[in-house]
Amino acid sequence: MIYQGDSLCPLTWQEERLHLLDQRWxxxxxxxxxxxxxxxxAQAIKDMVVRGAPAIGIAAAYGVVLAAQSAYAQAPPHWQTIITADLQKLAQARPTAVNLVWALQRMQTHFSTIVADPVPILLAEAHRIHQEDLAANHRMGELGADLLPAACRVLTHCNAGALATGGxxxxxxxxxxxxxxGKLSQVYADETRPWLQGARLTAWELLQDNIPVTLLADNAAAALMQQQRIDWVIVGADRITARGDVANKxxxxxxxxxxRQHGVKLMVVAPTxxxxxxxxxxxxxxxxxxxxAEVLTVNGQAIAPVGAQAWNPAFDVTPSHLVDVIVTEKGVVTQPNLERMTAIMRS
Incomplete structure (x- = not known):
């Protein structure tokens, strides 16, 4: 496993290379x-070797370092021209996660000031993006946990853990x-088809920290809420709009x-x-x-008849009126709307 300090981490920079924990296995x-x-x-992002919006952004930042490393070795005066194709490949790897483009834009802000070897400056910025994400996660953990009652029972969907972030x-x-x-009495994790991130990743990750977890088939959540066994649904996000609509798994x-039907609160946790x-x-x-194929097969084994078709959107969008709180590293937005989202971004 890869660790960043004492935290499980899906990626690290070592010996001028990006090392990823392959989450497919x-x-x-x-x-x-x-x-x-x-x-x-870019291919690793597309193939979901690394996944989760913050982790994708961090991986892309290190990808810029690798691109600059290669371009500068080819033709030092023209590295910014050579790097363009690689930047496009990274930007197109996965379209929904806004952190990907955000990280690329942040890395490119340094281009105009670099007069020699770009690698040291860009590597320092990639490290900053990584460390800032880790710090933001700890802060969001505190803010979100403060909202939960004692003996809280929570349900989470997909994997928005250390594996999906900088740690x-x-x-x-x-x-x-x-x-x-000591505020949790129960943690449930949806299996999260078709990639089974809840079953394969969230359950595994929580057990690494000795946090008991109960796995659910995705279609069991309604019955669990009907039995009044959930207090909060807590999820991450891949993109949040200006008025607080949330794209997630x-x-x-x-x-x-x-x-909303069963009086259960919904918390979205994501960095700005x-x-x-x-x-x-x-x-x-x-x-x-x-x-x-991700829907029609499991581990390469067909589960549907030959000729069957599948629709496989990776994400859906939850409108802001269904979101109770959005937790960011800058603070908590209750009942998000344009005014409140604008205020948190300006803080």
């Missing part, structure tokens, strides 16, 4: 992939902090509707780098559609 195998080029980073996690950061404070919208103030409404978010 978890929980049964812990394989490290070593990437030497920006094209390899510690967003939604799971809140769960970790609440567990350490497919199935989140359904959970939000169920939560996930907030896209250039988009007003969730309908404007580009939703990634992935291969039909």
């Amino acid at each position: 978890l929980p049964h195998q812990q394989q490290i992939v070593v990437l030497a080029t920006a094209a390899e980073v 510690y996690g967003t939604a799971l950061g809140v769960i970790r902090t609440a567990h350490r404070a 497919i199935g989140t919208y359904g959970l939000a509707i169920l939560a 780098s996930t907030i896209d103030m250039n988009l007003m409404e969730g309908s404007a978010i580009v939703i990634e559609e992935r291969s039909q």
